[in-house]
Amino acid sequence: MDPQFKAIADHALLVTFAEEISDAAHGAVLALDAALGANPPDGMIETVPAMVNLLVSFDPILTEHDAIKTYVQGCLGASLKARTEGITRTVQVCYEAPFSPDLAAVSSATGLTPEAVINAHLSGDFRVLMYGFSPGYAYLSGVPGAIQVPRKPAPVRDVPAGSVIIAGPQCLITTLKMPTGWSIIGRSPTAILTGDPDAPFLFDVGDRVTFQRIDAATFAQLDKASDHG
Amino acid sequence: MAEAAFTVAFAGPLVTLQDAGRPGHMRFGVPQSGAMDRLAFDAANAALGNKSGQTGIEISLGGLVLQCTHGAATVAIAGGDFTVQLGTQKTRSWTILTVQKGERLSITAGKVGSWAYLAFAGRITAPEWLGSQATHATSGFGGGALQSGQTIILSDTAVREDRLGDIPKPDFQTSRPIRVVTGPQDQHFAKETVTQFLTDSFAVSDAFDRMGMRLKGPELPLAGALSIPSEPIVRGSVQVSGDGVPTVLLADHQTTGGYPKIATVISPDIDRLVQHRAGQSVRFADITSAQAVAEARSYAQQKAAYLAEVSVARGTLAQRLMRENLSHGCAFD
Incomplete structure (x- = not known):
């Protein structure tokens, strides 16, 4: 699933997997969330998973949107395997x-x-x-x-x-x-x-x-x- | 260690304990909270030589009156242009005073500004939630809203004669329109609607609290009747409800929501946006996300330099007179 990237102000990137709610889109959100949680990029503050997208917030003093986007793109292939089943x-x-x-x-x-x-x-x-x-x-x-x-x-x-x-x-x-x-x-x-x-x-x-x-x-x-x- | 006690003789609505907030819990529905105007809050602490982010009181237009019933403490008041009265002495915010036992300190709305900050040379005893005393206004979690009749206990208090006087106001905030990066859901609006948002003037409405600031102005229609899946929200998100009314989400924002966000206010401009009052007009201007990062970096640098300047104790009256003598020759020969 190829996500869309949207810059939010000076301090976050929104990674969107689909327009409509689906198990596949939410699964992709959870997989990316787990991957970034396990190996956060420099300057990342937190991630916020929602129905079809993941917010990645960062400290603009330490990093910027393009660096986070490149890092996320690098995680996408691997992240699908990292998905956890949850407790x-x-x-x-x-x-x-x-x-x-x-x-x-x-x-x-x-x-x-x-x-x-x-x-x-x-x-x-x-x-x-x-x-x-x-x-x-x-x-x-x-x-x-x-x-x-x-x-x-x-x-x-x-x-x-x-x-x-x-x-x-x-x-x-x-x-x-x-x-x-x-x-x-x-x-x-x-x-x-x-x-x-x-x-x-x-x-x-x-x-x-x-x-x-x-x-x-x-x-x-x-x-x-x-x-x- | 010295202690002091203050009785809350009067607290208006939305007078709360705040600190630097609790980042990192948005995934659990918890916004950062903390001071609405982070620059003024940080200035109040810096002016006393406090640790950055030390808990203070955020004062709304409702105002606050404290009576010192035990001990004494030096306090700093920064933010907006509030009226400050200590006993019979009248002054304005951006000042440092010492409040002694038996004295009454009142901080009430002045001509300009919506939020003022009262920092103490001393630590406020208050409940913490998730490692922070910042009050999340809708739940009351954290230090909490102040109630008339309540007593505030301070520990490690100090009287700092070397810090009394005015706090220099920051002069690096621009008066230009509030800068935004469009999106992340600007695709749900017609191009003309986004242009209208960026060119027309809006007025701050009465619906303005720690969660958000609803604006009055031209209707911003959504392109088609659509409901988007609930998406993450940040401080500064400008969401547009079904009736075309924009709201800027602030310190105690919901963490997710289904209204499209036409734009997001850049973090350096939130401090001056929140000092607007109902009826005041606001204009927005868009910049690129790369410019937004550059602005955030430049603001952080200017803010750090300003806080460093504010944090220098100017010395006691005797020391200041001495310094004057040294620099201007021999006034007291």
Whole structure:
């Protein structure tokens, strides 16, 4: 996959693999991200993987766009082999009331029973596509077609941290009290912002995620031990 | 080591603790944060001989009033043209003062500028997140926003008589249009639209905070109804929403987003852009990415020379008088 290069101001290069979202484009993003992470060019500050492109930011005192572009081109062939499969992370989720205010609406929109919606969600093959919006907001791909629902016309305010929300093919576990137009189908006690200085975020982009169902009593017990109040 | 305590008698909205920020976490949805005007923030620290990036207070147009309840500390105030009052003594930002126990320091909006920085000869005790006390305003992570009634504790404080007085203002910032490199999604706009962005004047709107600055001006229509896949955003990205309104993303920006970016403000020009106020006009001019790198290098050099000059202690009043005597002959013979 031959990428396009775009200079961003004085301090970054955007490497774009495709116009449309596809597994191949995201795979190429992850492969290049891994290659640059393992062998960063001089002056690189960080990389930011997204759906179809990778941002490479750099210190303009030390390097410039053309040097980064040449370095990236040199990585492209080798980088496809460097792609990692990611680590599988487990996220616990309680689908019971009052943590799942939109479960009934998803159920009626899809014609499935609430129990079938839950089972479909648990069966999903989720991967971390990218982070965005707010710290720790990891966009997961892999919501099964049977329970894909559009966003609500207007966002709901003050949705608690830890909410498990879905829209279209994507799922997200919120980390802050925020407005959202996505459907809230459960609540997780699993901290995405771990509080561990050595590994402050539970996922890296490319990781796989499986959801594990817990009941309200287990949730209460685990939530007490975790960070979000 | 000496300590000092300040009670926050009043803090307007968006008065936060800031440092040099936390680079390197954008892949986890975390922008760098840190001071909006990095030049003024660095000048305040340099003027006290502080370590670069030491935590200080970013003051919005809402203003800040502190009451020293314990100890004393020399402070530096830089950025914009804010009104500073210590007891009955009235002055302006770009100044160094000592605040003693019982004294009240107020820093409020003056005629020009949106952000001022208060640096202390001393270390502020505050929470850290990911190795930085910079406040990420929407989450509150980091040192945090100041609240009226709160107490700020400082350690390792000092009174620095040798540093009192004015801080020279930087004179190397250009007054030319804000320089941008077009893109990375300028292909989603008609050529005339990009030209219009680069020639017309825009006004800063009220929607201006640490996340971004929304502009008012001609509509910048997208070429065709399209939604691009969410892409990385940087500080300085000018994104255009579906209604054709541009927003410049700033210190606490989202790290990814699906609106096309028509251009990106070069980093040397962000410091002066953020000092604009609602209603003030802004013009943009495009340069090549190679020119942008050259400008960044030249700005870094000028900034380093300026900070080096600001960081030299000028001596106590007695020492300054002595120096005057030596250079101008024998005034006190």
